[in-house]
C-alpha cells in the first residue's frame with residue numbers, strides 16, 4: 134500500500150453523520166451536578182429537573198432561556214446540616230447524604246409533589262408548581278420513595294378513585310434495614326391531619342406475591358393501578374432459576390380484608406409478560422427494563438424494552454402490550470396454583486374459583502368472606518401470559534434501557550436508549566387497516582456527550598430531553614435531515630421528502646396535498662420512481678462511500694448485482710458500500726435497493742481519469758496527483774465561471790451610464 138495514501142472517504146452529498154446536535158443545553162455547573170430526574174409538564178410548558186439539592190423549572194421550548202422568572206425557577210431542597218452530618222457518620226457518602234429528588238408529580242391544583250432523599254430520611258414536599266415555594270410543611274415519609282438511589286423502585290401519584298376520594302401515591306419499593314422487604318405500598322390516607330384509612334401493602338414474606346422484584350413502572354388507569362417489574366419466577370420448574378417479567382394489578386378502592394389479608398391488597402393479581410420471537414422454540418426476552426404508556430382511541434398500549442439475562446450473549450427487544458388484553462386475562466383467564474410447596478404448578482380448575490374472583494374490584498373488600506380471601510391469597514398468578522406481539526425491534530449484544538413513545542397521526546414513534554453505545558433508536562410502529570402491525574427502524578441517533586445518562590423525557594411532537602452528569606440537553610424529535618433516502622423520510626411521521634431537492638424536511642400540513650412532496654408511508658412507493666441520483670466525482674485511486682441506511686438491502690452496479698464483497702467493493706455494517714482504489718472502469722450507476730426491488734438511493738459515480746491520467750507506476754504520486762487534479766478542477770470551474778460572466782457582460786461599459794452622476798434611470802433592466 135502506498136504510504137502517503139490515506140484513503141479519502143468521500144461522503145456523498147446526501148450523507149450526514151447521525152450525531153445529534155442539541156438545540157439547547159441547560160447547565161448550572163459549580164457543584165450542582167448529576168441531573169438525575171426529568172419531568173415534562175406540557176400544560177405549564179415546564180421541564181422540571183432534579184439535581185443535587187435542587188429542583189429547576191425550565192421553559193420547555195428553550196431550556197437555556199433562564200432570563201426571566203416566568204420561564205425559570207430554582208428551588209433549593211437541602212438536607213438539614215446536622216442530619217447530613219449524622220448521615221455521613223453512619224457510614225454513608227457525602228453524595229448519599231445530599232438531597233436528591235426521587236419522585237415528582239404535578240397535581241391538578243397546580244402543586245408539585247416532590248419526594249426527596251434528604252440525608253437518607255425521605256421527605257415529601259408540596260410546592261407551588263410555578264414559584265416552587267412550599268404549600269405545606271414537608272413531612273418525613275416511609276415507603277414512598279427510597280433513600281437509596283441504586284435500587285429500582287417505581288411510584289405513581291393517583292389523584293382520583295381512591296377510598297374517600299383522597300389522593301395518594303402507590304409505590305413499588307424495598308424497605309427494611311437491609312432492604313429485604315419487597316412490596317407494593319400505599320401510605321395511610323389522611324384528611325385534615327387525621328388518618329382516615331390505614332396503609333396498604335402486598336405480603337412481603339411470601340415469595341409467591343413478589344420474589345425479589347425489580348420495579349420498572351406503574352400507571353393508574355380507570356379503577357386500577359398497574360405495576361411492571363421483573364422477578365424470580367416461582368413457577369419456573371427446570372433447574373436453576375429464571376427471571377420473568379410481570380404486570381400486576383390492584384384496585385384503587387381496595388381496603389384489605391377484615392381478618393384475613395388485613396391491610397393487604399386483596400385484589401392483587403399478576404401475569405407474565407411474553408416478549409418473544411415466535412418459532413417452534415420461542416426465544417424469550419424476560420428482563421423488562423423500561424415501560425411507557427400510550428393512550429389510543431379504543432385501547433391503551435404499554436411499550437416496553439426487554440433484554441435477556443445478563444450473560445455474554447445479551448440481546449434486547451421492544452414489545453407492546455394492550456391494556457384490553459391485560460384486563461381480559463385478569464378478568465377471565467385461568468389462575469395457576471401450587472397445591473403444596475413441593476408439588477408442580479397447575480392450572481386452577483375454573484369451577485374452584487369463587488364468585489368474588491381474585492382481582493375484581495368490590496365496593497368494600499372488608500366484606501369479602503375469609504374463605505374467598507384465603508383463595509385470593511394463594512391464587513394471584515395467571516396461568517397464561519400477556520402476548521407482547523412480535524418484537525418491534527430486537528438487537529444482539531446490547532441492553533436497551535429507557536423507552537419513550539410519541540403518538541402522531543395514529544402512528545407511534547418509539548425512542549429506545551442504548552446506554553453502551555450512547556444511542557437512541559427511533560422506530561415507527563403502526564397498525565394498518567385490518568390488524569397487521571408494522572414497524573420501521575427509521576434512524577439511530579448518536580448522543581453527542583459521553584457521560585452517563587440518568588433520565589430521558591419527551592414533549593410530544595416537539596422535543597426529546599436527555600439528562601446526564603453535567604447537563605440537560607434538548608433535541609428536536611423530528612431530526613428529518615438525518616434521513617438520506619426518500620422511503621425512510623416518508624415513513625417518518627415527522628418528516629416529508631422534497632422530490633426536487635432530494636432532501637428530507639420537517640413535515641408541514643401542506644405537504645400532504647402539495648406536489649413534489651412525499652409525506653406519508655402510504656405514498657412511499659412514489660419514492661422509487663423519484664429516487665434522486667446524486668453524482669459523485671472522484672479520481673483514480675480514491676475511495677467513495679455510498680450511504681444507504683436501510684434493512685434488507687442489496688446493491689447493484691450498472692444493474693448487475695454487487696454480490697460477493699471483494700477487496701475493492703466493501704459493504705458497511707450500516708448498509709452502505711465503499712468503493713476502494715477506484716479506476717475509470719468503476720464509473721457508473723450504483724443503486725441501493727430494498728427487499729422489494731425498489732430503489733432507495735442512487736449514486737452516479739464518475740472516476741475522472743481522462744484529464745488527469747498521470748503516472749500509475751509510482752504510488753507516491755497518487756496523493757499529490759489527486760490533490761493537483763482537484764485544484765485543477767476548481768481552477769477549471771472558476772475559469773469557466775469567469776468566462777461565462779465575461780461573455781454575458783462583455784458588451785457592458787465599465788461603469789454603466791445609468792449610474793453616472795448618482796442618478797438612476799427608471800428603465801434599467803438587469
Ligand SMILES: *[C@@H]1O[C@H](CO)[C@@H](O)[C@H](O)[C@H]1NC(C)=O
Nearest residue numbers: 134135674714715716717749
Ligand atoms: C489500485 O488499482 C490499480 C489499477 O487500477 C493497481 O495497479 C494498483 O495496484 C491498485 N492499488 C492498490 C493499493 O490496490
Ligand SMILES: *[C@@H]1O[C@H](CO)[C@@H](O)[C@H](O)[C@H]1NC(C)=O
Nearest residue numbers: 155156157158159197198199
Ligand atoms: C445559552 O444561552 C447563553 C446566553 O444566554 C449563550 O451564551 C449560550 O451559547 C447558550 N447555549 C446554548 C447551547 O444554546
Ligand SMILES: *[C@@H]1O[C@H](CO)[C@@H](O)[C@H](O)[C@H]1NC(C)=O
Nearest residue numbers: 283284285347421422423534
Ligand atoms: C436495577 O436495574 C438495572 C437494569 O435494569 C440493573 O442493572 C441494576 O442492577 C438494578 N439494581 C439493583 C439494585 O438490582
Ligand SMILES: *[C@@H]1O[C@H](CO)[C@@H](O)[C@H](O)[C@H]1NC(C)=O
Nearest residue numbers: 407409410411412415517518
Ligand atoms: C409466548 O408467545 C409465543 C408467540 O406468540 C408463543 O409461541 C409462546 O407459547 C408464548 N409463551 C408463553 C409462555 O405464553
